[in-house]
Amino acid sequence: MKKIEAIIKPFKLDDVKEALTGIGVIGMTVSEVRGFGRQKGHTELYRGGEYTVDFLPKIKVEVVTPDNLVSKVVEVMASAAKTGNIGDGKIFVHPVESAVRIRTGERDEAAL
Amino acid sequence: MKKIEAIIKPFKLDDVKEALTGIGVIGMTVSEVRGFGRQKGHTELYRGGEYTVDFLPKIKVEVVTPDNLVSKVVEVMASAAKTGNIGDGKIFVHPVESAVRIRTGERDEAAL
Amino acid sequence: MKKIEAIIKPFKLDDVKEALTGIGVIGMTVSEVRGFGRQKGHTELYRGGEYTVDFLPKIKVEVVTPDNLVSKVVEVMASAAKTGNIGDGKIFVHPVESAVRIRTGERDEAAL
Amino acid sequence: MTTTRRSTIALAIFFLVLSISGSALVWAEQAPAPAAPAAAAPAPPPKIDSGDTAWLLTSSALVLLMTAPGLALFYGGMVRSKNALGTIMQSFIILALISVQWVLWGYSLAFGPDKGGIVGGLEWIGLQGVGLQPNPDYGATVPHQAYMVFQLMFAVITPALITGAFAERMKFSSFIVFTLAWATFIYDPLAHWVWGTGGWLKNRGALDFAGGTVVHISSGVSALAAALIMGKRKGYGHEPLRPHNLPLTVTGAALLWFGWFGFNAGSAISAGALATSAFVVTNTATAAAALGWMFSEWAARGKPTVLGAASGAVAGLVAITPASGYVTPMASIVIGAVAGFLCYTACNVKTKLGYDDSLDVVGVHGVGGTWGALATGFFATKTINPDGGDGLLYGNPGQVGIQIVAIVASWVLAFVGTTIILKIIDAVMGLRVSADEEMAGLDLSQHSETAYALEGQATVGSGGR
Amino acid sequence: MTTTRRSTIALAIFFLVLSISGSALVWAEQAPAPAAPAAAAPAPPPKIDSGDTAWLLTSSALVLLMTAPGLALFYGGMVRSKNALGTIMQSFIILALISVQWVLWGYSLAFGPDKGGIVGGLEWIGLQGVGLQPNPDYGATVPHQAYMVFQLMFAVITPALITGAFAERMKFSSFIVFTLAWATFIYDPLAHWVWGTGGWLKNRGALDFAGGTVVHISSGVSALAAALIMGKRKGYGHEPLRPHNLPLTVTGAALLWFGWFGFNAGSAISAGALATSAFVVTNTATAAAALGWMFSEWAARGKPTVLGAASGAVAGLVAITPASGYVTPMASIVIGAVAGFLCYTACNVKTKLGYDDSLDVVGVHGVGGTWGALATGFFATKTINPDGGDGLLYGNPGQVGIQIVAIVASWVLAFVGTTIILKIIDAVMGLRVSADEEMAGLDLSQHSETAYALEGQATVGSGGR
């Protein structure tokens, strides 16, 4: 099993979710993160002050899948999340050694 | 070392924390996430509109442990987090190559 | 490639970011987490009640780097995040199997 | 679905009541048109005073503000975020419900022609006979309807106060039925006893300037009954059921302070010396109570809390309410400071007794209101209000006795009445949401809404209109 | 940068106007100093009444509160968090803009000496001749400037209401130009038609006590034009464009309810029977409408929502506005309950028609205002207000006809006028922010700010002053 972790633009979440469910992925976990990268941040004004905010809102999507689906999932995510503009984000693949479904105690691929 | 990552129902956090400290785990990191899975979401109403919210609030608990404790930790977490209803969540085990305690510079298992 | 994941005190983020950009790291992802560990929490009062809050605010910083930079990044992070007081946090190193830059489709080290 | 069906029936009943009473009465009112022109040509004796009317209308608006957004925010900030809207909604919808109930039958029951000292008659139903000329019984210099709408705001806030006791766990439909029944069977008669012409407590000389018994004892004691009957929230005692947004709570407390000037000084039903005196003692007692609570807590636990200061202010407002038209500023400091200390203590005792009065309605309104009603018996003086009475400290110990009668009567009516009403509702339709609904929160389970979507909307929703 | 340059020009123009009119008029006013001492020695006939003045000033302040923070929060809570400040800003800055516009030329256009029933003359520009003595045309017992500033608050809130239609997508600079043009070319003449001495609708006997046509139809219909011209928000129909902070929205609605007492009861321009009557029916209609919407939604969708109850209250306030000085409490229940049902339905119909009136200005103000103006023609009665008129139900079907004329006239002026103004602005400077700016939100793109930094500030910023 692998965990596929994608950092994407927030407004792309819906597209990514739909693309994934389209290929049969039925579970995923998402969280709000802030990204620092090539994409430049913005300036905020506050009375006498000016701040540069260089951490931008991003969404992290995590999907654990059997090995044989990894390339499919990565491909689908990458195309759904793409706008072609800087800051589109990254996809990382991590190894996962085991999985458990808490409700049933099922293990590994059966747990997904 | 392994990182054990559990996605659980929010109100189960306290039980999980207590179960873990009960077996001697003294550190963990938690965060708020949203989960998509078999558990169905809910509908929200807003004047003329109706939205389906299918990302549900979950808590991610991360514990890094020495290899020999992994199965114990997984077991304890699974039983503490279980309600038996759909959406109880998952536990994933990831390899960790090294660890550092920032305060002291201690490494690996000594760092936990 | 490795993913270096550091759990640090929130007010140290700026120092860590600067230290990292100082050695040429150009991307990272951060998120807000709550940590439980040796550092003790605080008490809150609410009319007749008293609560112990033992999850403290921390920041998680994630950086994916080529293998050859790992020790450098860990070292720099550890020294930038250090105050010497309890609760400074941890750094964990995880294996990463592959990476994709969504915008271009570039792979692995070229994607970082 | 059950919900839909039941609500449709509710709706049907509601509109039935509306159309019957409404249309019927539009015409009923139209009929006595000969009486109405009187509005255009007023009889000489009772003359409307523009200053008094301005103040009474202003005060009515201020008391409305106390319920929403005042109390709505005060309570709404103290619950967990998943119940924020549901809690706010309870105050808001009571404002709507009682506003209609009061003009249809509530005012008549409370202030209509006396029936044996116990209740007002139905003669004024639908505001028949409640016109725009002064009713000298209730205010010789203001339109009768101005008095009516001022009193309406009191009828609104009282049941809203109770909602703090059963916060985070009551079914919305049962809550609506409870509110209407409570207003009709407890509030309206009690208001008659104390303030209605001919009311038996009024006749006995009980002093309650702005609602220590009618508003605070009645709500605080009903809260006790409700907390006992409803049972504890899931997680009570081991999960931290802590406030989700204290800035909202402090904002609510400050709005209560602001609006309470209407409540107390407005109760003079005129803009002169008495209103001024009530205004001054209200402010002073509130301040002293905020300090009293804060210093008590600081001494007892080592930290002065913001919620404590805000709660103390509310305790002071409660305690001074019955006394506000009768006491001196110096007495009000004592009344307030003691209220702060007493109510703080009461909230701590609750934790030991173990019932789950979620937002401390008993400790603040029950205890504070009782103390205030008693203190009126000690500190009242005719130098402030010749139409009032002298208290114990001004040589009239009998007043304390009268006050105790009023207190006991209010306690009994509220406790017994609320218990009966809740038991009946429980039997018929249930009081509590299910365990799952409680876990999900009132916002989602009762209203299909969530209070906040502060960041990254994309993560929390999906699907379109 | 373009923005800087353009804004500098804007600034220049602004200060030019200010210095010319300002300095010129300071002296202009100084010149007729002989006239002013009159303030010190008033002519006998019109005598200022302190109670009426107290109420009118209080009412003016209340109506200001309706716009900010009332409407600002009501709308601000309903948008996504990235547009929260931008939305709040629109209400806030309209308050500033129109407050200046009104004293410089707006009041003169609306209430100045009549020109053919269509518009006021420029004689009162810069408040020349608008002094501290009563103007019996507009209020025989209050200073003329008190009436002027009360009306100012109406001129402020009306364009602010429209902003809900183009929320989350309009350029701030274009919005400012639009507001000034709309106030000058639509609001000011329309106010003259209905309320100005000599206005043609007033002369015809159209009844609009507090602004059903002038405020609500004009804003609601302009909103329709704006929604059609501006187009839909990105993501409309597939992304959840849902409210980010409903506690703010309910707070805003409650403040609107509170402030509306100034709006309606203040429109009596005196503190007596008429103000009281307006106060009572305002409260009753609002309550009935909140219930009407809530029960309609409950029946239709199975859940009573908090936003629904709040929206219903606003719908009721809108509907009772034109009728508030003319109808009985029982009639107000009917007006309110129908408004709740009608506006709920209108908001649902919108979803089917497909234009993006983001915060339902058409459904609430357009529909509610039209219903209210019509209902005035049904329910008005001289028993309440001898200076008003009788409606259909009181034997005068003609009133309905007059009301329809007023409704149609307002619809046409608002729709055509707004369309022309927006088309011109669109051609000259564009109306919408760019797609990227819309994605980033108005807060960042128009104001370089973010509304909330509720947690872990460290994550969201960096860099110093």
Add this chain to the structure above:
Amino acid sequence: MTTTRRSTIALAIFFLVLSISGSALVWAEQAPAPAAPAAAAPAPPPKIDSGDTAWLLTSSALVLLMTAPGLALFYGGMVRSKNALGTIMQSFIILALISVQWVLWGYSLAFGPDKGGIVGGLEWIGLQGVGLQPNPDYGATVPHQAYMVFQLMFAVITPALITGAFAERMKFSSFIVFTLAWATFIYDPLAHWVWGTGGWLKNRGALDFAGGTVVHISSGVSALAAALIMGKRKGYGHEPLRPHNLPLTVTGAALLWFGWFGFNAGSAISAGALATSAFVVTNTATAAAALGWMFSEWAARGKPTVLGAASGAVAGLVAITPASGYVTPMASIVIGAVAGFLCYTACNVKTKLGYDDSLDVVGVHGVGGTWGALATGFFATKTINPDGGDGLLYGNPGQVGIQIVAIVASWVLAFVGTTIILKIIDAVMGLRVSADEEMAGLDLSQHSETAYALEGQATVGSGGR
């Protein structure tokens, strides 16, 4: 624990003061009971006017609202979330503290029988002799206590304004001591100088209608002293110390605008032409200042900010305050627009000077108040207020000189006095929280509370009652 012990002592002292003064005075007041019946049978000459009283009570309530929740939210939204409650608390508890201080001794020091033009005597301590009949010196048509409580609200908001200067770093216990000392030794005498019968600045003819010197210069200049003595916040200059909740801040600003009508128009102590004039110029100047700041910033930095518009409005309110009873609407536009520009500039200059006046009290109140006091010397005219004076532009250059004397005197008293008080407190008990406490935030370190628990409560707490 030290804290507990110290606080218990504080508590002891507090209740000692209370019981001594309280009980003593209840009886003291009871003694002159023969004097009190006068309340029931007023002497003919000074007659209470219900309209004036209604307006003064309304105004008092409005000014209370300015401090809490107005200023509490305005400031509370501008700090980081970990200091939100601590900041709100400072305004809230000042309201409690000064409400008691004022009735016990503050009012007597400020308005009691004159001692050499410098301070009021102690004759009115505990409100002895401050009754419900008018005191013609301060208001011939309202109860003396109504004037007292109106002035109380001014005494409350002034020290609350200062808290913006030392936000996010002052010890709560030291802050309480500072507040009481500052009110007693600076505010009370200064109020006497300018407004007390016999005060030396009043005698010289200094014009300060509603508090340019007494309220704004005194708070703004004390803020400067405090910022210099307290030092900078940790992280100042490299961390982004940015506002955590701007919707709260704008809400606060709007409530300040609303409440300020009570502040300025209430200062007429009557509801007539003068109050109306003050109301109108207050609104106009505020609007012009919001625009002035916004356009200045837009031109200088390319973006109009929401915080800028809100800050501009407050700057305008400040600047018009001393002038509000003396100037024409056209003059008020100039006063406001200049205030917006000046205060914006001052806030930018601060960044260069490098002291950490956290929420810009100096830039807004110090600079704005000074400008307003000066502008009064330019624009005042007897055509508006025959009891006022003419300014430079109306042929009386001498008024500018008098205003400068008043400005300088206020600056000196505030700066020197605040410095002395803070130095003494620093020596005795310290002013700042520890570095760790500052890092943790005032909410946790001073009050053991957190402002928000908006999501997933489970993650943030544990353990039960």
